[in-house]
Amino acid sequence: MDFFEKTGPMAIGSRLRMLTDIITKDASAIYALYGIDFKPKWFPVFYVLADEQPKSVTVIAKEIGQSHPSVSTIVKEMMAKGLLAEVDNKMDRRCSLIGLSSEGKKVAQELIVLLRDVDRAIRQVADESRHDLWAAIAEWERLLAQKSILSRVEDVKSEREQSEVEIVSFREEYSEAFFRLNKEWIERYWELEEHDIEVLENPDGIIEDGGYIFVALYDGQAVGVCSLSRMDPSTGYDFELAKLAVDPKIQRKHIGLRLCEAALEKARELGAENIFLESNTRLKPAIALYRKLGFKELPEFHPAYARGDIQMELKLN
Structure with missing residues (x-):
């Protein structure tokens, strides 16, 4: 089986480079066929100057969509070959203009x-083809300008990793993780307070009082x-959302x-109406x-808490 049939679209970079190499090789041979000493990579620069209107390297780079350093190198090569020359810029002598010699x-x-x-x-190639390559390239360029392949891979990776995260109810075996994860984030900024220790050392107390604890598992480990x-009903709130902690080493999985x-x-299932939280x-x-x-x-x-400087509420109904 052909390599690209095995890899599929994920090897698009390699396949495009191979196609580019084939076309560039033919282009060099075509110039030689017509007896013209010319490099294929010079063509974009040469083409935008063919109207005999001198331009700066910056303008050329913008028109052909290449970097300034790349265009500058090509211009130097073409000047050395005698194809280009500097033109006097009467409007702004600080900016050099380049034109055809x-x-x-x-x-x-x-x-x-x-x-x-x-x-x-x-x-002829286009007529023999079942697909409009030129239109397809333009469409890919537009789509990738909107969202790069890197961004798309990041999203796919995040979605896959999120699917590997499981949210489960608290069990005694998660007591250590409940204490450790909360202790780590609190001590990153502040010190543990007495009330923190009381709650973190006795997670069963939350459940015995009618509350719930949720644990995020990733690769079998408690990470959040x-x-x-x-x-107390007298507060006007049914529950407090609290003790949210996620392992900082686990990124981009939306565990929080x-x-x-x-x-x-769970609060909605229980008919709760008002949720409270305190944070910083x-x-x-x-x-x-x-x-x-x-x-x-x-x-x-x-x-x-001494570290608290914001309190918030959520009305579920």
């Missing part, structure tokens, strides 16, 4: 017949936790979002996540 204009005339013949030959803690969504789904504005990704979920900042603030 007398030799370059002579070559331009010689290329007219060659280009007509090449155009006819290329059209979140609690839905029952609140998955945990929060699981907790809020220093935790910008977390605050952005809560806002994405619909939490609104409370105008009055009564912190339960």
Whole structure:
């Protein structure tokens, strides 16, 4: 089986390079066939100057879609070959203009017949083909300009890894992870408070009080936790979304979002109406996540933790 049949579209870069090599090899031979000493890579620069309007390297690079250093190198090669020459820029002497030399204009005339013949030959290939390659290339360029292959691979990778994350209910075996993950993120910015230790050392207490703890598993390991803690009815809230912690080594899997969504789904199942949370504005990704979920900042603030500087609520109905 052909290599590209085995790999499929994922080897598009290699296949395009191979096609480019075939075309470039033929192009060099075609110039030789017509007795013209010319390199294929010079053609874009030569073409935009063929109207005999001098241009700066910057303008040429922009017109042909190549980098300034690349065009600068090509211009130097063509000047050394005698095809291009600097032109006096009376409008701005700080900016050099490049134009065709007398030799370059002579070559331009010689290329007219060659280009007509090449155009006819290329059209023959297009007519024999079942697909419009030129239109397809333009479409791919447009699509990749909107979203690169790198970005698309990042999204596919993230989707796959998210599918490998499992959200489960708390079991005793996850007690160590519940303590460790929360301790790690708190001590990254602050110190553990007495109330932290009370809750983290006794996760069963959350469940015994009518709450729930959710654990994110990735590759069989607990990498994230979140609690839905029952609140006193006198507060006006049914539950507090709390103790959200995710292993910082696990990136781009939206584990925090998955945990929060699981907790809020459980709250809805139980008929809860109002959810409360307390956090710190220093935790910008977390605050952005809560806002994405619909939490609104409370105008009055009564912190339960020294590090708390924002309290939020979510109305489920």
